[in-house]
Amino acid sequence: MAAPSAPRGPLAGIRILDLTSVILGPYATMLLGDMGAEVIKVESPGEGGGDIMRWPGSWPEQAGPGMGPLFMMYNKNKKSVALDLKRPEDQEACIALARTCDVVCSNMRMDTAARLKMDYDSLKARLPNLIYIHAAGFGADGPYAGRPAYDDLIQGVSGGADILPRVDGNPAPRYLPTLAADKTVGLFMVQAVLAALFHKQRTGEGQFVEVPMFECYTHYVMHENLYGHVYDPAPPGTDFGYARIHNPDRRPYKSKDGWIGILPYTDRNWTDFFVLAGRPELNSDPKFSTYRARMVNIKELYSMMDAMVSTRTNDDWAKVLTEKAIPFAPINRFGDLMEDPHLKAVGFFRKHAHPDGYTWVDMKHPVNFAASPASTRLPPPKLGQDTEEVLREAGVELPKAAE
Secondary structure, rough: OOOOOOOEEEEEEEEOEEOOOOHHHHHHHHHHHHHOOEEEEEEEEOOOOOOHHHHOOOOHHHHHHOOOOOHHOOOOOOOEOOOOOOOHHHHHHHHHHHHHOEEEEEOOOOHHHHHHHOOOHHHHHOOOOOOOEEEOOOOOOOOOOOOOOOHHHHHHHOOOOHHHHHHHHHOOOOOOOOOOHHHHHHHHHHHHHHHHHHHHHHOOEEEEEEEEEEHHHHHHHHHHOOOOHHHOOOOOOHHHHHHHHOOOOOOOOOOOOOEEEEEOOOOOHHHHHHHHOOOOOHHOOOOOHHHHHHHHHHHHHHHHHHHHOOOOOOOOOOOOOHHHHOOEEOOOHHHHHHHHHHHHOOOOOOEEEEEOEEEEEOOOOOOOOOOOOOOOOOOOOOOOHHHHHHHOOOOOOOOOOOO
């Protein structure tokens, strides 16, 4: 019987030249790599060089320089080629690599890319059917075009920093304490790559695709938060924001022995929940007897949840809520996730023995493709470790070292 073949993701055979760095672009290209694409990451050479995310944090000595935890998380399934794109000979090597690739991904500022001859116009002159995906801070047609942008700034300009003040009443704008804009726009970048590949498959036509952070993240933030302003003019008394979501009592609730997430949603859910919580009389209260009535009175309803949830233990709640098919979930801290029984069952966190003598952990690609599963095939690369191999395979002469 033949040995089973290695997993082939849906993008097997697709080759991507990755000119991205930091978080947004590397997250996108990592996901594409998980799905089977061959990703060639071009980085600046030299001590302390490469993607800047190589350097925050601590890491095992065996891993060698520039293998920090953020780089490890965002750069598996990639090969690293070290080229100094300020040098003409290295530019030519990079263009030759691009000729062997299906897609070029970049999040350089456009003026920087043009100076290095890595912008769309410069490459298209040599590669007429090129797919070039460019993640910019701001769309090229607006007055902010060309400005540098990072997650913090995009959270602020997009309205994202207005979310927490609407919940807790503290008027100071604040960023969400996660790289929400970078990762969200990274997903838009993946979508852009896939759509451009599909278009080229059907038409033979490459194209330039702009993925602007400001527009993408505003699109994400404001879909529910435009709310009544989806009408022009907005109905009288309408504010921005979906009231249920901005309710300060929309949160985990304290049970007798811990915290739990409970979200009755349908009329049947609420009817059963009120009984389980010892408040059956609320079923005859017109403020809570229908979905529309509950939405009008959602602030009052959620303010009662703590008292109702505190009547039972987590295990007791899990039993009775399961019996009644009322949505609920445990509340995990970061440190709980690796022991979560569901994540353990699906093999979500995976340990890998690295040939350099240390163990590293990654997360399983969350989408399950029945016929073409995603996989982890390569550990995150050391800076420039694949330069000779990749250039040789592409028929490119290794540039002479700078003197």
